[in-house]
Amino acid sequence: MENGHAKYRVAVIGSGNWGSVASRLIASNTAKLPSFYDEVRMWVFEEILPTGKKLSESINEENENCKYLPGIKLGANVIADPDLESAVKDANMLVFVTPHQFVEGICKKLVGKLRPGAEAISLIKGMEVKMEGPCMISKLIADTLGINCCVLMGANIANEIAVEMFSEATIGYRKDKEVANRWANLFTTPYFLVSVAEDIEGVELCGTLKNIVAIAAGLVDGLDMGNNTKAAIMRIGLREMRAFSKLLFPSVRDNTFFESCGVADLITTCRMYLHCNQLTIKQINTEK
Ligand SMILES: NC(=O)c1ccc[n+]([C@@H]2O[C@H](COP(=O)([O-])OP(=O)(O)OC[C@H]3O[C@@H](n4cnc5c(N)ncnc54)[C@H](O)[C@@H]3O)[C@@H](O)[C@H]2O)c1
The missing domain is CATH 1.10.1040.10 (N-(1-d-carboxylethyl)-l-norvaline Dehydrogenase; domain 2)
Structure with a gap:
């Protein structure tokens, strides 16, 4: 709480092409908006680059993801963190943006590690198909972690958004419009226009x-x-x-x-x- 108002801290789980662009977009807003802490922690699935350097170290040194988003500065307030627990521990807004096949494993590692009251949003396109039938990724996140999870989808080719070409996106939510609007505030920029729809599925x-x-x-x-x-x-x-x-x-x-x-x-x-x-x-x- 700051001056009686809640203040939100964001972590991004995933640092591929869309994860890096989403972090850049979010960080440009958290640096400006008083309801968010500036810093955006971005969890990096650690990889060793051909130079022998760790990807997370390279991102923090260059402020650029040379593997998944070369040539684009992410913003000084984006901090790459290869430790999943440390990346999320202080955050109350969690952005999931990994390929869908890794989500279940990541969520299992996060059980019991989140701040009380944390909210999530999934930018992941795809679904899990289980013996019982199809399972939406937002439901997988919500059920495994016991938290509310919205979704953000749209005509969003990451490389175009990275160079600030205009795009729109839709946030899907269930019941709580205030939370959906908070996510919309976090993502909206003059070149990224976000609307909300009470239809998560x-x-x-x-x-x-x-x-x-x-x-x-x-x-x-x-x-x-x-x-x-x-x-x-x-x-x-x-x-x-x-x-x-x-x-x-x-x-x-x-x-x-x-x-x-x-x-x-x-x-x-x-x-x-x-x-x-x-x-x-x-x-x-x-x-x-
Ligand atoms: N790229 C786009 O333009 C775009 C746009 C909208 C939505 N999306 C969605 O965003 C999600 C992420 O896509 P992306 O383009 O950022 O990914 P990407 O293909 O650029 O990167 C893959 C990521 O997966 C990580 N990874 C590899 N092995 C892993 C493991 N075992 N565990 C965890 N992570 C591992 C890699 O380090 C890398 O960060 C996908 O669901 C995709 O559908 C992508």
Whole structure:
């Protein structure tokens, strides 16, 4: 508490491409906003660089993640920490941004190690499929750690946000709008516009299911089937995303699919596949 007002401390769990960009975005706000402590601790899964140096040491010396976000300064208030427990111990706002397959193991290590009242948000796209059925990543975090967990999804190619090109994002929350607004404050900048939606499952499923549609869109590109077919794949795909989401969670709202997490992320991801395809085709032609 400071002057009778709660003050929040942020830790970012993950330091890949999106983790580094998210830390930079957050740190630019914590340095300015009085309701947050300046410092942002970023947990780094330790790696040894080809130079023999540890990645976490290199980040702290250069203020740059030379492996996952080269050429971009993160902000002097971003501190890389390879010790998971130490990275989170003082934080009451936890940002999860690792590839989905590592989340369960990370959460198990964090049980009993968090500050009371800590809140989480997941920027992770994907889901766990267990014997009992699909399990959303936010639920995995919430259930394992016994904390509330929102999600942030959207048309968010990290490298574009790193150079401050304009993007939108959607925060999905359950019930507590005040908490969702606090996350929105933490992430919003003039080039990163965040809205909130009371539909956590809908927002998170959008970020997961769009990848399946984008694979189909990539096949259309690869087979040179044309723009009209690709648009049809995207339209029908979006409709199927909605139908599948509602089958899993009847509470999912139609409007969610018109937010950044829905149609916008689908378009961006399908365009990205086009770009990757063009690169592959160029590579094949060069190798011929
Ligand atoms: N990159 C993007 O543009 C983008 C945009 C939106 C959402 N996302 C989502 O963000 C999440 C993280 O993606 P990213 O692009 O930051 O990752 P990335 O592929 O750039 O990096 C992978 C990260 O995983 C770490 N790692 C490797 N082995 C590990 C282990 N055993 N345990 C824990 N961590 C380990 C690596 O050190 C690295 O930090 C993903 O769920 C992705 O879907 C990414």
